Amino acid sequence: MANYTDIQCNICKRSGGIGPGKLRKFSGPVVAIGYIFLIPSVLGMVLGAIMLFSVCSAASHMEHAEGATGVAGGIVVFFMVGSFVGGLLGWLLTMNRKVLLCGFCRGVHAEIA
Ligand SMILES: [Zn+2]
Numbered sequence: 001m002a003n004y005t006d007i008q009c010n011i012c013k014r015s016g017g018i019g020p021g022k023l024r025k026f027s028g029p030v031v032a033i034g035y036i037f038l039i040p041s042v043l044g045m046v047l048g049a050i051m052l053f054s055v056c057s058a059a060s061h062m063e064h065a066e067g068a069t070g071v072a073g074g075i076v077v078f079f080m081v082g083s084f085v086g087g088l089l090g091w092l093l094t095m096n097r098k099v100l101l102c103g104f105c106r107g108v109h110a111e112i113a
Contacts, residue, residue, distance in 0.1 A: 004019055017105075018103070018109050023101070025096065026093055034092070038094060040086070048083060052077070055076055056069075056073075
């Protein structure tokens with residue numbers, strides 16, 4: 001753990017209040033949009049995994065069902081890829097950045113890579 005106690009805030013000029021913290025990369029409405037993408041896509045991926053499992057188990061119980069299960073499997077995979085892309089976009093929009101925050105003025109002192 002690094003020691004930040006000697007760092008002086010470049011906004012309020014006080015020392016001892018600097019510490020690591022997290023800030024949203026984007027502003028409130030963008031983060032809200034991110035969650036709108038993120039929540040259904042997580043559900044979509046879980047649903048897709050369940051559907052994929054049921055398609056596979058249905059295929060193992062059926063004879064000569066290659067065509068039908070192929071189509072069903074394709075739809076499920078397409079559904080999962082779509083969910084994944086949506087989730088990735090949502091995750092990017094809700095991502096945090098690591099910063100050094102001042103405890104006194106809540107100002108951002110510096111970025112931590
Ligand atoms: Zn400060």
